[in-house]
Amino acid sequence: MKRKFYNSSTERVVFQALFLICSIILGGTTATKAQHIIQGKVIDKNKEAIVGASILLKNTPKGTNSSPDGSFRIENLAKGNYKMIVSFVGFLSKEINVSVPLSSNLEVTLYETDKALDEVIVTGVFDQRKRIDASVAISTINTKELRTLAPISAADLLKNIPGVFVNSSVGEVDNQVTVRGTPTVNRVGSDNTSGYFYVSMQEDGLPVSNLTGGGIGPDFYMRADVNLKRVEAVRGGSASITGSDAPGGLFNYVSKEGGSAFEATTILKYGLEGNVNPYFRADVGFGGAINANKDITYYIGGFYRKSDGARYPGFPMNNGGQVRANLVKTFKGGKVKLYAKLLDDRNGTFDFLPYTNFDKPQIASGFKDTDTFVGSGEAQFNYRYFSNGPDVNFNPKNLIHNKEKMIGLQFEKSLENGWRISNNFKYSNKSSQWNMQYVLGVGTTGIDATGLPGMWGNVGANTLFGTPRIGMLSVKNALTGEEYYRSTQTAPGVFSTQLDKLPNNGFIFGMGNALNVNVDEIIDQLEIHKQVGRSNFTLGAYFGRSKVDHESGFAGQYLSTLENRPSPLAVSVTAPNGTVTQVTTPYGYKNNGIFYAHNILTNNRLDVFFGQTSPIGNKFTLDYGFRYNYMQFVGNAEAQSTSQLDFPLLFAGGYDKNPLTEYDNLSLVATTPWSYDRVYKSLSFSSALNYKISDKQAVYVRYSIGQKAPDLSRITQPRTKESSEFLYLEPIKMTQVEVSYKVQTDKFNLFVTPFYSQISNLAESAFANDTIPNTFYNTPPVYSKQRSIGIEFESNVKISTNFNIRGNLTLQDPKSVYKSFWDVGNPGKADDKIIEIKDASIPLTPKVLASITPSYSTERINTSLSWRYVGKSPANSFGAFDMAAYNQLDFTFGYNLTKNINANFNINNVLNTLGVTGWYPPGGFPASTTPENFTKAQRDANPNAVWGARTTQPRAFYLTISYNFN
Template identity: 35%
Template sequence: MNSHLRIFVRHLFATLVLLGLAAPLAFAQSGRIAGKITDTKGGPQIGATVVVEETKAGASTNADGTFLINNVPNGSYTLRVSYVGALSQTKRVTVPGAENVAMTLQEDTKSLDEVIVTGVFDKRTRMESSVAISTLNAKQIDRLVPQSAADLLKNVPGVYVNTSAGEVHNVVYSRGVSANSVGSLADPTNGYYYVSLQEDGLPVTAVSSGTISSDYFFRNDATIQRLEAVRGGTSSITSANAPGGIFNFLTKTGVTEGQNEVRLRYGLEGNGKQPYYRADVNYGDKIGDKGLSYNVGGFYRYANGARYAGYPFNEGGQFKFNITKASEKGSIRFYAKYLDDHNGVTVPLVGQGFNNDIRLAPGVEKTDSYLLNGVSTQIPNGSATNLITFDPTNLAHSRDFTAGLSFNYDLSDTWTLTNNGKYSRKNLDIDTNIATNFTYLNDFVTGVFTGSLNLGPGLVTYRDRSTGAVLAQVQQGFAQVPGAPAGTLMPTSTVLNSTLNGPVPNALRYSGSLKSQTKLDEFVDQLTLSKRLANGSINGGIFFSSSHIVGAPEMLGAVLGLSQIGSRADLVDVTFQHTGGPMGGPGPGVGPVYQVSQPGTGYLKLGGSFGYGNYDYQNNQIAGFLGNTLNFGEQLSLDYGVRFEHISLKGTNFRTVPANPTGDPNFGGIDGNPLTIYDNYYGVLGQNNVAFNKQLNTFSYSAGLNYKINDRNAVYVRYTRGQKSPDLSFYQTYQTGDIANGNDPQNQNINQVELGYKVKTNALSLALTPFYSLLSNVGTTTLANDENNQLYYTPIFYNKVQTFGVELEGDYTPFRSLNIRGAVTVQSAKYPTWKTYNVGGNGRADDVVVDYSGNKAENNPSVIITLTPTYSVGKFYALVQWKYLGDRQANQGNAYYLPAFSQFDAAAGYSFTKKISMALNVNNIFDVLGIMGSSSPGSILESFSPQNLTKAQVQANPNAVHSIVPIQPRAYFLSAVYKF
């Protein structure tokens, strides 16, 4: 905390210096303009911006809706009043005599008239800006029932969203800038790699990795007033290390008509099979008449999930609070949040076929769950004596305490100082299975994963753990490799008998797992000084973040398990006994029976058998930015900006070494008993520590021209060059000192060009945006296993992704009762350069370079559409939302594609009184399958390497079974709202 205190003091000192420099500007004597701004119901419009057009002097309204602008020379002026979600208003006034100005703001029903604050340095309407930005207000959000905050982003053109995993661990990217957002089913990825998920203008977290994704620490609830979403463009300048876009959720504050409510929701997920309970509340009010107001709210939710695992899939909630003091010169706000939530991540189901013929395998249902059953156990954490609990019912447990202070102060009529800073303490504890797939009994790799292969030739028996019945027996042995020198052996697995009758013959479900405990202490602050000019504005500032991240442990393969392929199946019991036949040939069992799985749980290889490590990082980031807007008359405006960032990361990776590096079959493991195998494969910490200290600089710039042809038409053009530094996952590949010393981080480059045409009439608001993006210098490496079954990373290649596309966003009201809102993206993404490794089997000897240059980019849909017609009459409304996702290449080799699909959601609501209303929502009405991800068929190693699958292999076996990830099945929700 001392370091954070010092940082705060430095920022406070800098703020005081700026105040001292700018204060003399406030003492010029002249007339004044004062008055009150109200909403359509007569209430005070708090936080509205009032600007004198001719001089750019301005002020914000306080808690009473009043404002004051001093030092205005005598004369006639035009006042412009703007507020987020309201139509801008103008009025001519004369000084002296302008001390009782009264104006009423009307609600904005056309999106191009909305005033935006994200991605721009000064508030302006979308019609006046050269930024591709979309908005959703509280009413539009409330009428949908998104399964996650990311689900709302499907309403934004140019944005790909994958929420098949559930409320967290989503994937979001824009305009094909996606390379590090997509991974295999076995590889945790950071789905917000190129974009910034923000809450009230600051990133939810300033750092990220495969497990530290910002959506673990953010929830949409009744406290959210508005969403503003920027694609590309100025996000390189106005956000930290996020050139792909900004998604900023703005919180309700103070007193706003209609914001106080209690919302109760009951649902049935999993095609009407599993209950869902949720309560949201939000309340704000004034405190006396001194400009004080507050807002408090949050939610609690309990749900079994669409694929019930036998324990809650989502359980927890959050509490948010803010208090604001408004004055004639500005405002100051204290805010806080506490989140405590458990969330599951959906694992793949068993599918069959390719391209348009992908389907569920026989006997598999959309609502099946392959999550581990709720059985906990103790596992070694870096030694035989340091044990921790692995409990799959814990799921992903996110906790976040955040407290912050923001203020804005008018130093004079034209100078404004703004600062927003927060401290947060985040904890993420994950106990869940990943890398879930099926493995064949006749594949010797199954014996590698269980640990039985190290015991030599013998009989492996799989039993039902609850009944003791034999499910299958496999003869494990070795055979001479044909054509190889005598004595060169290969392992063999022969199925002697099997009663397994699941969707994949002679196969079991394999479950890897992740045990991750991450602590993140973070301070984030942004200071901005703005000067309103007669013909524009100039803005400069500093962004700073200090993040201390400790991962202890970060353990892949915390436990392994095998089960029958079926929903909520228990793990099987695995034993081994030597046989009398030569080289493992058939023969009676001899000698003792080895317990390969843990009795009572069925878990295999406790304690990170794939190698793991703790880590301790200190990440500091400081950025300076400058933006300038110039207005050439009322029609043409130019804005440009630059951003320089310096990233410093100092840390240590504490890697494990195998406790039994030689594979000695007599190694007793934790309990000292050589006949128990499940505790023999853990790693030992303390013998392989890798320290490093890396520095990295990024430089980004952007410029745009906006030309307002008339009040109804405008065009713009923008060019941006952004840079993206690696996230923490890059530094976790430093497994040895040689790698850390010889491998410096490299920035990725993102070049973007966009054109925009905007049209606004009384009935129509439309924005058409052709775009081009080139993502280059993408460092890619492959996670593999060496001869000792320990993880390693292949050498890095630097690759490119190129995307051409067109975005279309519209809001059309052909008559009063009907509104149609839509977002359409048509794009083509490919790899100008893309090389990677096919790692083959264990070890580096068979690693081969594969060139995919010229192929279509993986998982970039050709078409994305969201269309929402809403019919409203009197107290009733009804809407249907159509979501269409075009086909996407399933891997970099373009071996097959994931088919296009449509999803329909519907909602209807009725207001019984001004205070009481109810709504019914049905998501995925037609219960479509909707494939979002897929793995390769074949052995388990092949399934975890989807990039190695070829078109020839697909054509040779078009009905092969393999794992797939579908969207969430049909769900029903009934909501009741009481406003007060």
Template identity: 35%
Template sequence: MKTMQLIKDYFLFIAIISCSLTSFAQQGKIQGKVTDDKGIGLPGSTVIIEGNNKSAVTDINGDFTIGNLNDGTYKINISYIGFTTQKTTVKVPQSSKLNISLKEDQATLDEVVVTGVFDKRTKLGASVAISTINAKTLERIAPASAADMLKTVPGVYVNSAYGEVKNVIYSRGVSANSVGGLANDPNGYYYVSLQEDGLPVAAVNSASLSADYFFRSDATIYRVEAVRGGTSSITSANAPGGVFNFLSKTGSGSKANEFRQKIGLEGDGKNLYTRSDINIGDTFGKDKKWSYNIGGFYRYSNGARYAGYAQNRGGQIKANVMKSYNSGSVKFYAKYLDDHNGSNVPLIGKGFGNDITLADGVKKTDSYALTATKVTIPNRSDSKTTVFDPTNLNHSKDAYFGIDWQQKIGDSWVINNNIRYSSKLADVDSQTATNFGYLDDPTTNFLMGTLQIFRPGVITYKDRETGQVLAQVKQDFAGRTPVYTVLNSTLPATVPEKPAIRYAGSVKNYTTLDELMNQFTVTKKIKKGSITGGFFYTNSRIISDPNITAPVLSVSAIGNKTAPLDVSFVQDGTGTAYQVSDPNSGYLKLGGSFGGGTYDYNSNQLSLFLGNNLNLTEKLNFDWGIRYETASIKGNNNRAARTTKSGGFDGNPLTIYDNYYSVLGTDIINFNVSSI
């Protein structure tokens, strides 16, 4: 028996060792960094092992890791759009990390660019970092947003987690959309210029709107030119982070007829996505000197996290007509955009740093968006109202018309004038943030308004549809310090395991932006280069009315698509009943408990620039330039303050939900500022 036991123990030992060795052998990995020929990391590069389904995509710094590999020799392919694919062999285990430098495709180096340079030239002949993305590449990467298209540009990091708008772009260390405010406030493409056919999409950016509200890529785009640094900060307004110019097809040269149809499922494989793109273009006229192009898209999407209503719906139409003649051309162009876009709300997680994961019971396809419930709220007044409608989302409109004229004079002079008038609208009813709050946390009760009752009593949470009591919490005070005790609860717990609710904030604003832009340049060719001078002028009128912070608040059970709870309070002793949430919608604190107001101002900007391109030798090019800017802004800002009306909007002090709105008063700030 002892012998048999020893044999069993031996084989068990061997099996354990074998498993350990197998496990150990699978711990090999390939690590490396992918850069361009200047040593700049290429985020989004694809690294694939030949004959294996394992691959990796480089991070923001160009680094990658492919793990769980056996020891041995592997052949890998490294590719990046606009660069020549490279193949190499690597042994596992590695003696050192791979350093892979990709070279730009020669075909792209010979492309003529017009963005951020003093005159038209090839990428190879430019003294600044220029990247281009052509139409075929745009089709292949299938971008979900304008910012998504820029993921293939070296040195540019894009975070489009919020959806098709409110994206975050980092270029040359400068963030486009995350300067101050809430994490998902737009706050403008302030140091990064998003352009459409040579002019900024919007010259004014604020906390209420940014350029990506008013730009959508579709089949009418034939190329993107991205310029970082150098002359881009001279030829373009306020663009130290770079210029990203989306160029439209004109129909000249060849027919540009195209139709694309995308149908698919998002999220958990149940959420519909459909999009149609069309583009038609050709030459016409007796001498074929005229050309036209018209196209656009329509898209309907329930989103990766279905909230019970579409998260993206709308489209645009663009058109241009161009007349070419021996010494130049003139192009008339127009666009109309009407689009609704949701913003993804962060889910509840656990852990810290690199160990953050979704909390137990939370799925990545869960929706924490507000339900499709409209509600009438105070409109910064004790008598006027407006409607908050979560299904309106971020509603963007843009209508513009422009003329682009190019004229050659003799053999050495070129004049270009591009003028455009646009009328924009950002009509936003959007959720801004969400988090969980424990039932016994004073902060939770302060946000709901129960703490402000400042009396002992019982808070009751009910399901609004069934009337079922889900939780009750006792509110007491030790002196002036609130103390909360959970009496009973069937609400889901969170991390740590305590009864909790999910609360959500919101924002409402209606902002119009009317702009006139004009850029004029004159270029003189000289023996070894060119001299370019010109000006950029813009006049912008922006009005935001209303602009309400937290027009509604909401508390609900933690879970997917959970509806607002009914919240009430009964005072100890007297039995006085307070209705904390609106009985019709379930929302709390209607009308802007965190303030708001209006603003109305006019902005003028004038920029003068001069640049010189010198071809000193065949291999040495030198650019220099100067830019002078002056700007003025004149207008007013009327900030709202907490209402002083007794009993709130309806005059009833027992209805807590309308007692905390804001009203416009005498806090009007007039300003008239000029800067150089």
């Protein structure tokens, strides 16, 4: 039976309300008879149309915005004289005397200014407004600022925005963006399910993808390059109604379009990451008009980049690029844009470093900040998930291979009587194939003493599934053949070690993460706008459909040396009769092809939203809106059983039928496939009142309730039908209140925004060992609630024509109202228990975020020094220790060699300071995977222990040469 889009009284009320609103708009506006009009066009000095310029009649409620061809029209005017104010971001405002009915075909020319203190808002609200009039917390990174930055990733551009915490320590992809204390995750291994959970990353007004989590993150398919014109960043409650499933914020990356004159840009960038590792990138972009009327324009741009990374494993960590293009036809009152993108890129992520001293973290003796433990790229092999399944190749040099083919069509048209319609549609095919090695723990003091319980079958204790194996265990460097370790077990628990010379007295335990995701995706957003005087009404619909083929699993588990660019360790056992069992592949892998799950699913989304902005007198502006969201995950799944070993395969000698090659013997049997149909419905609301104290001061208050459905990882995580059913989670609810005071002049602006947010229905489940070795289960979910109180400061001061200072400060106090989680204890469910603590810390969420950037520019040079500070944060909910505060200093110097040639020199992390952004506790595996369970007592008992830390990236140098053809 087909599921209806609405089937409850609540949903019927929503759609009836929308119908009533449309009727009111239509009825209330069509009855008004036109009197006189003012119409015209807004252009720049090159006769190019200015889209979105604000046109207001002073001391009246009348006003409008220029359409895509620059035209505007103000209706229903009485005869008389008016003062018309025309303004747009980056241009000097103009005040014009007009007479009605004589002013019917005006041409208003605006001239650019270097003043960047006043921006027009096009994201986060349903209409275009200046910051002084806007009731949202928004920041804009403009073209001039983008030219001076050397970001690690697209997300890295957001670091200087108040209230936004960006963790880009892992590299160009798989970053985290959190807003106003929203939860982050301690990224052990590949766990980054909430990297963009509460926010929407967008390109030109549409989400990069409908999906987050499960190996699908927006930054896998988003790159900042020569195509980028500006970035608009909105945080807070208004995003709940203007973005799909995004209660925390919206970040829109706006692309360039061609103009009437030909222009081209070539950018060559060379760098040294980690002080010595080469980086090369080339960007090329060009555009212009293609017909005599110059109403059809194009822009094409892209990049190619190859870099070894700040921590070089022996093969490039980033290799690939993208091409984007658009073709725009402008006509009276509107435009049509055809756009496309082709992305093909390989990206690695950085791993943990061994650290000591919890109070003042420092790299363990013998290691340095450019070391890497990601493992050798030589560890290539084939494996299977099932005995009758196909061979799968694991090749670490392929890293995370991301591809996207995308095409879209955008339409905008201004109609008579204040109507405007727009539609944005895109189709994309995305794929992401992972061949990543992740460190899960460090074993020290020798293999016998540490052991590798659970998944390794206690190889260190010379046992297999609990059965003692008498004989000699040998560990060799898989690349050189040198033997590092040898011990003999003469009786159960009786060892005789003959050789122990592992580098740094330890070894690395890790997993080969193998993920293969393909997504066919359609996204469409329709908006209908009606302007009545200075009031704006918006009615819209958002539709998304993602067809997903999601295969996840692990190629196996591996051992390697504990040193920079580690070598794989090959393990063998020689029985007393001389029989040799190869425990690992020649390159250190064992238990190949485990934790497999396969989902074929469809994600359907339908949002209906409404918004209104209306002035109340000359001082107040009211805006409000709501968004109804219907989301469905429907699909089928199969997996390896987490509780039943494939004993026939085990005793038959595995896939190769050779019991002496033990690495392919272990497998789990397939579960019975199951199906699911998960539906999530939510209604979000946001309203604000802006009071304009004067033309230079204003204050607003906003109240919002937003909801967020679970992401893809919650759907693909379950490995049985039972766990699929009890991991069916309700949407997360996010309540926000914010108040903002704004001051804005030609030389100074200040935005002060106190905020309160509360997030409830936060679910958590544990993945635990069962009583049978190498089998696992999921616990039922438990729920938590948290809140955050804070205040944001954002300011820009123009000291002189050449000298400017921009600064941001966020002070916040994030706390768990109550925190619930599982203590799974010993293997099996018998001793599992729920622990609840109140007023707990929120891990890895800093209480202070600050940045200040003084900059100096003339016609020939521009230079800036950016200082960013991240305050201390709790390591886990128990507050076992605090992650130390850290800061970073970035420097840029640009020089215009000629009118068309510019050179820019950047140093990221000038002082080479490292901040800890993720960690795992001491004790090796499996303790390393449960940092939340580490206590103060454990820390105090072993204060000199070696633990793992993921850090910000070390110093890097970049030289960029740009050539502009105009």
